[in-house]
Amino acid sequence: xxxxxxxxxxxxxxxxxxxxxxxxxxxxxxxxxxxxxxxxxxxxxxxxxxxxxxxxxxxxxxxxxxxxxxxxxxxxxxxxxxxxxxxxxxxxxxxxxxxxxxxxxxxxxxxxxxxxxxxxxxxxxxxxxxxxxxxxxxxxxxxxxxxxxxxxxxxxxxxxxxxxxxxxxxxxxxxxxxxxxxxxxxxxxxxxxxxxxxxxxxxxxxxxxxxxxxxxxxxxxxxxxxxxxxxxxxxxxxxxxxxxxxxxxxxxxxxxxxx
Amino acid sequence: xxxxxxxxxxxxxxxxxxxxxxxxxxxxxxxxxxxxxxxxxxxxxxxxxxxxxxxxxxxxxxxxxxxxxxxxxxxxxxxxxxxxxxxxxxxxxxxxxxxxxxxxxxxxxxxxxxxxxxxxxxxxxxxxxxxxxxxxxxxxxxxxxxxxxxxxxxxxxxxxxxxxxxxxxxxxxxxxxxxxxxxxxxxxxxxxxxxxxxxxxxxxxxxxxxxxxxxxxxxxxxxxxxxxxxxxxxxxxxxxxxxxxxxxxxxxxxxxxxxxxxxxxxxxxxxxxxxxxxxxxxxxxxxxxxxxxxxxxxxxxxxxxxxxxxxxxxxxxxxxxxxxxxxxxxxxxxxxxxxxxxxxxxxxxxxxxxxxxxxxxxxxxxxxxxxxxxxxxxxxxxxxxxxxxxxxxxxxxxxxxxxxxxxxxxxxxxxxxxxxxxxxxxxxxxxxxxxxxxxxxxxxxxxxxxxxxxxxxxxxxxxxxxxxxxxxxxxxxxxxxxxxxxxxxxxxxxxxxxxxxxxxxxxxxxxxxxxxxxxxxxxxxxxxxxxxxxxxxxxxxxxxxxxxxxxxxxxxxxxxxxxxxxxxx
Numbered sequence: 052x053x054x055x056x057x058x059x060x061x062x063x064x065x066x067x068x069x070x071x072x073x074x075x076x077x078x079x080x081x082x083x084x085x086x087x088x089x090x091x092x093x094x095x096x097x098x099x100x101x102x103x104x105x106x107x108x109x110x111x112x113x114x115x116x117x118x119x120x121x122x123x124x125x126x127x128x129x130x131x132x133x134x135x136x137x138x139x140x141x142x143x144x145x146x147x148x149x150x151x152x153x154x155x156x157x158x159x160x161x162x163x164x165x166x167x168x169x170x171x172x173x174x175x176x177x178x179x180x181x182x183x184x185x186x187x188x189x190x191x192x193x194x195x196x197x198x199x200x201x202x203x204x205x206x207x208x209x210x211x212x213x214x215x216x217x218x219x220x221x222x223x224x225x226x227x228x229x230x231x232x233x234x235x236x237x238x239x240x241x242x243x244x245x246x247x248x249x250x251x252x253x254x255x256x257x258x259x260x261x262x263x264x265x266x267x268x269x270x271x272x273x274x275x276x277x278x279x280x281x282x283x284x285x286x287x288x289x290x291x292x293x294x295x296x297x298x299x300x301x302x303x304x305x306x307x308x309x310x
Numbered sequence: 311x312x313x314x315x316x317x318x319x320x321x322x323x324x325x326x327x328x329x330x331x332x333x334x335x336x337x338x339x340x341x342x343x344x345x346x347x348x349x350x351x352x353x354x355x356x357x358x359x360x361x362x363x364x365x366x367x368x369x370x371x372x373x374x375x376x377x378x379x380x381x382x383x384x385x386x387x388x389x390x391x392x393x394x395x396x397x398x399x400x401x402x403x404x405x406x407x408x409x410x411x412x413x414x415x416x417x418x419x420x421x422x423x424x425x426x427x428x429x430x431x432x433x434x435x436x437x438x439x440x441x442x443x444x445x446x447x448x449x450x451x452x453x454x455x456x457x458x459x460x461x462x463x464x465x466x467x468x469x470x471x472x473x474x475x476x477x478x479x480x481x482x483x484x485x486x487x488x489x490x491x492x493x494x495x496x497x498x499x500x501x502x503x504x505x506x507x508x509x510x511x512x513x514x515x516x517x518x519x520x521x522x523x524x525x526x527x528x529x530x531x532x533x534x535x536x537x538x539x540x541x542x543x544x545x546x547x548x549x550x551x552x553x554x555x556x557x558x559x560x561x562x563x564x565x566x567x568x569x570x571x572x573x574x575x576x577x578x579x580x581x582x583x584x585x586x587x588x589x590x591x592x593x594x595x596x597x598x599x600x601x602x603x604x605x606x607x608x609x610x611x612x613x614x615x616x617x618x619x620x621x622x623x624x625x626x627x628x629x630x631x632x633x634x635x636x637x638x639x640x641x642x643x644x645x646x647x648x649x650x651x652x653x654x655x656x657x658x659x660x661x662x663x664x665x666x667x668x669x670x671x672x673x674x675x676x677x678x679x680x681x682x683x684x685x686x687x688x689x690x691x692x693x694x695x696x697x698x699x700x701x702x703x704x705x706x707x708x709x710x711x712x713x714x715x716x717x718x719x720x721x722x723x724x725x726x727x728x729x730x731x732x733x734x735x736x737x738x739x740x741x742x743x744x745x746x747x748x749x750x751x752x753x754x755x756x757x758x759x760x761x762x763x764x765x766x767x768x769x770x771x772x773x774x775x776x777x778x779x780x781x782x783x784x785x786x787x788x789x790x791x792x793x794x795x796x797x798x799x800x801x802x803x804x805x806x807x808x809x810x811x812x813x814x815x816x817x818x819x820x821x822x823x824x825x826x827x828x829x830x831x832x833x834x835x836x837x838x839x840x841x842x843x844x845x846x847x848x849x850x851x852x853x854x855x856x857x858x859x860x861x862x863x864x865x866x867x868x869x870x871x872x873x874x875x876x877x878x879x
Contacts, residue, residue, distance in 0.1 A: 168518075174628075174698065296630050296632075
């Protein structure tokens with residue numbers, strides 16, 4: 052009896068917690084739409100504090116940080132513009148080490164800062180992001196976590212020997228996505244694994260992977276572009292794709308909006 | 311009628327293409343035949359940090375050009391950095407060969423246990439018409455007064471410029487327009503004795519915002535053979551890891567502004583206030599960067615009447631900073647157009663210099679590059695292991711990994727960017743055979759055989775120089791000017807020349823040693839393309855006097871003396 056009551060209370064608390072988090076999130080998004088960034092960011096942080104593992108909350112919060120940075124300092128923002136989210140996630144994850152999606156968003160928050168940083172800071176940040184993606188995998192292995200860490204390895208120059216690590220992660224992600232219900236977002240797995248093979252000097256496997264992907268996603272321009280290029284043209288194209296100084300789209304919206 | 315003195319220099323026999331060259335290749339490597347037979351050697355330190363320092367002191371190869379004996383042919387000073395190595399003064403024998411007269415001239419002793427030569431600068435500090443020689447050193451700088459007759463006198467102590475600093479670069483211009491050349495010295499390390507450091511904390515504290523470097527020193531020329539340190543007074547105190555400085559009149563207001571390229575941090579732009587002081591306007595002029603500025607060269611690459619700036623940074627697989635080509639937008643604002651113009655990527659860049667090598671009227675660009683070319687193993691993973699180590703104190707040299715026999719951005723090909731009409735550059739270095747993969751540091755541009763085609767002399771660290779003689783087939787026209795100030799500093803550093811031919815006007819100026827590890831000719835060279843004549847050249851002297859000279863012939867070098875032209879408002 053006592054335990055049943057406790058369970059009921061716990062359910063009530065959790066649902067009201069969830070309601071409060073959603074309310075804060077909705078209000079936060081409205082404030083961001085109205086360009087009231089200080090209020091909006093505080094509300095989104097409140098939502099995340101209540102639900103640290105909420106992938107959507109974290110993603111939208113990071114996008115709001117990015118918009119605010121670009122408003123203050125056009126183009127890519129200044130490094131300090133991103134420190135708020137890094138500090139916030141640092142505190143959040145110190146208390147919620149099991150929140151795999153929290154680590155993922157923490158890593159992406161670091162990635163978001165990279166284009167605004169200097170060349171050496173970019174390396175330090177990229178290294179930090181990798182460690183957070185690893186913590187996400189340790190907390191709860193998932194397609195998105197392996198895919199993300201695998202793609203992150205691709206941005207490292209070959210001399211650091213991380214191309215094989217990219218292949219390993221992206222092969223795992225591919226294995227996972229083949230067991231999951233098909234979704235449009237999984238085209239990224241084929242693109243990235245092909246890119247990883249290319250970076251690992253396995254051109255034949257790269258082309259095979261892109262071709263396999265194109266059969267499933269015949270409209271993919273990314274796959275078509277890669278398959279249409281050879282030699283130096285392909286290298287120039289992929290070097291540009293993997294240019295660490297260019298901003299990577301870390302908006303995770305596709306995860307909950309695509310079929 | 312103009313009273314200018316026109317000195318006609320006959321075309322040299324160099325119009326005939328040398329054997330072994332082709333119509334497509336316009337430069338021939340004459341390094342050895344010319345007599346440049348003393349390769350540069352890096353300093354090997356003997357202190358307890360020597361194994362680490364060796365990787366970061368691959369510096370000191372530089373080249374400076376001037377006609378020190380007034381015989382009408384450009385001579386060369388090449389620096390050496392080894393402990394017992396001599397600096398070299400190569401006298402031009404008028405036939406594309408040179409003879410090292412450094413020892414006889416008294417300018418060869420630049421290295422010992424407490425001093426390492428870094429760069430050289432010719433300047434006529436006493437306005438006697440004879441170029442004097444300033445030597446930047448890690449240690450005590452030197453100033454040699456040109457006494458004439460091929461002899462120099464060390465006046466460093468009397469001049470008051472020999473305080474301890476780790477100087478890597480000097481330029482000279484008359485910042486206060488008092489008719490005398492002042493000296494600006496850039497220093498890399500802070501003034502610790504790097505031969506026997508008392509502290510291990512003398513390396514850069516940050517890779518992007520380091521402020522524990524040597525900064526710059528401004529020496530005001532007192533006109534009596536002495537100089538006064540006026541760095542604070544003129545507003546130039548800073549503590550960046552200065553690698554290069556470049557002066558020019560960015561806003562055409564009559565006085566020279568200053569760009570300072572800093573390694574490990576933000577380059578600085580100083581506006582000359584016109585009253586003997588400068589104001590740091592980096593934020594509004596450029597914005598703050600975190601790159602590894604190595605070079606500050608000015609030139610009007612798009613012929614819009616405003617001087618632009620070329621800065622090298624590091625661009626390699628592991629660090630993609632990209633160079634700056636700061637397009638002068640007017641009103642002391644600049645936009646980086648390196649990506650758009652194709653000048654973004656030159657590897658680990660060092661000295662870069664504008665020149666019109668094909669006399670087509672557009673400034674081309676030669677860029678040296680490469681840090682350390684050694685073994686097949688790369689130093690990159692070692693350095694990044696340190697960089698990503700949490701809490702590491704970069705300023706402490708003991709935390710830096712020894713380079714050993716590894717390479718870092720080595721074996722890079724030099725670039726010769728041909729200017730394709732002011733908006734795009736195309737690399738022609740391989741075509742012309744000027745793409746050596748030695749570890750380049752500086753380049754000097756001069757017409758060593760007075761044939762109207764600009765030659766190149768490249769200084770390489772721990773290696774041979776490269777002397778590239780320009781053998782372009784005849785056709786495009788040119789004209790060059792050597793200016794002599796009377797009210798202005800005699801070398802006319804800072805003078806702007808606007809040459810008009812038909813509806814085209816070009817802007818060039820006399821620079822006082824711009825470009826890292828390289829000083830080019832003091833002559834101002836204009837490529838005229840197919841135009842066999844031009845209408846006029848307007849000279850705006852540093853004194854403020856504006857004069858127009860007309861009726862001058864093309865395909866000649868003209869000596870122009872201040873006050874001999876038609877004065878204009």
